[in-house]
Amino acid sequence: MSIVADTVLFDQLRNEVINRVMPGLRHKMLGKLQPITLLSHVLSRKVHAGSADAAYVQTQVDEIKLNAKILTNATQNLFTWIAQESPFQLPADELVSECLELLKMECYTNNLIITNHVSTRQMLPAQEARVLLCAGIILMIDKQGTEKKLQIRAEGDSIQFSWNKACAGTDTSNTGLLSNWDWATNISEQCEIVHSDVDAQFNFKTALSEKEDAR
Amino acid sequence: MHILIVEDDLDTREILSELLQMQGHVIVTASEAQHALDILRQPSAIDLLITDVSLPGMSGIELAKMSKAIQPSIGIMVCSGYGEQHCEALPFPVEWSQKPLEMDAFLAAIERFSGTRQ
Numbered sequence: 001m002s003i004v005a006d007t008v009l010f011d012q013l014r015n016e017v018i019n020r021v022m023p024g025l026r027h028k029m030l031g032k033l034q035p036i037t038l039l040s041h042v043l044s045r046k047v048h049a050g051s052a053d054a055a056y057v058q059t060q061v062d063e064i065k066l067n068a069k070i071l072t073n074a075t076q077n078l079f080t081w082i083a084q085e086s087p088f089q090l091p092a093d094e095l096v097s098e099c100l101e102l103l104k105m106e107c108y109t110n111n112l113i114i115t116n117h118v119s120t121r122q123m124l125p126a127q128e129a130r131v132l133l134c135a136g137i138i139l140m141i142d143k144q145g146t147e148k149k150l151q152i153r154a155e156g157d158s159i160q161f162s163w164n165k166a167c168a169g170t171d172t173s174n175t176g177l178l179s180n181w182d183w184a185t186n187i188s189e190q191c192e193i194v195h196s197d198v199d200a201q202f203n204f205k206t207a208l209s210e211k212e213d214a215r
Numbered sequence: 216m217h218i219l220i221v222e223d224d225l226d227t228r229e230i231l232s233e234l235l236q237m238q239g240h241v242i243v244t245a246s247e248a249q250h251a252l253d254i255l256r257q258p259s260a261i262d263l264l265i266t267d268v269s270l271p272g273m274s275g276i277e278l279a280k281m282s283k284a285i286q287p288s289i290g291i292m293v294c295s296g297y298g299e300q301h302c303e304a305l306p307f308p309v310e311w312s313q314k315p316l317e318m319d320a321f322l323a324a325i326e327r328f329s330g331t332r333q
Binding site for chain 2: 023026027028030031033034035037038039041042045046063067104105108109
């Protein structure tokens with residue numbers, strides 16, 4: 001049973017969002033690889049210089065193994081963005097932080113300052129929340145205003161975006177679904193999206209846990 | 216050579232620091248841009264700034280611009296898993312390295328820069 005009301009529309013939006021977060025996904029994955037390449041290079045140099053005793057080598061090897069495990073976990077998590085996975089849940093604070101991390105570079109280059117006040121551990125449907133929240137952030141990133149500020153808050157199953165009035169009503173240069181909020185109406189059974197010129201509210205429902213129990 | 220490494224990942228920052236110390240350089244580190252700017256405003260001169268692009272609070276590109284304003288003679292090396300296009304808007308030349316760093320090329324670039332300083 002699909003948790004989205006319009007599967008075709010959701011898949012189109014998901015594709016557009018993945019295209020935008022792909023540089024962030026790549027950066028996050030490569031970032032976890034960097035300590036491994038550095039550790040192995042340092043170890044190699046010390047062994048060749050004869051300045052590495054057995055204890056040092058063991059410590060470095062343990063560090064490499066630990067970082068390889070971190071890389072594996074990060075890679076598996078990031079691939080859930082791309083692969084069609086069964087519904088699963090993540091806490092709201094982790095979901096929002098992850099979306100912001102993946103779009104961080106876009107925020108910098110488009111002068112968008114985001115203040116994240118989300119600390120709730122409320123479990124949300126991950127696949128759907130990732131796409132919908134990122135789509136909302138991307139809409140803000142692409143606004144034409146020069147002084148763009150976005151506040152993100154959460155309460156219960158609801159996540160609220162509010163932005164400064166300087167951005168209200170300004171257009172984006174985008175084409176496609178990410179040019180406006182038209183997709184937000186009826187895209188999801190799991191999340192009701194209410195938006196205006198200066199804010200948007202994503203109201204998630206907790207029915208997913210019941211579906212998970214039924215599986 | 217005095218090198219300032221600005222990198223928010225602790226493991227990467229520490230190992231990179233150890234590696235460059237092995238090469239005979241004096242290393243100072245910062246985990247975010249504002250701390251790096253505080254270091255650059257102090258009297259001891261930094262020859263080379265090595266910075267990640269993606270940093271908390273301020274991007275490495277902004278940091279590079281502000282560093283040049285504080286110390287015009289400083290060399291800049293930008294390392295990133297993102298593309299090189301972010302460096303194109305800078306009004307001065309920078310050395311760019313793709314992450315994960317290809318270590319031999321990275322160290323060779325630093326030694327080249329060191330050579331121009333002597």
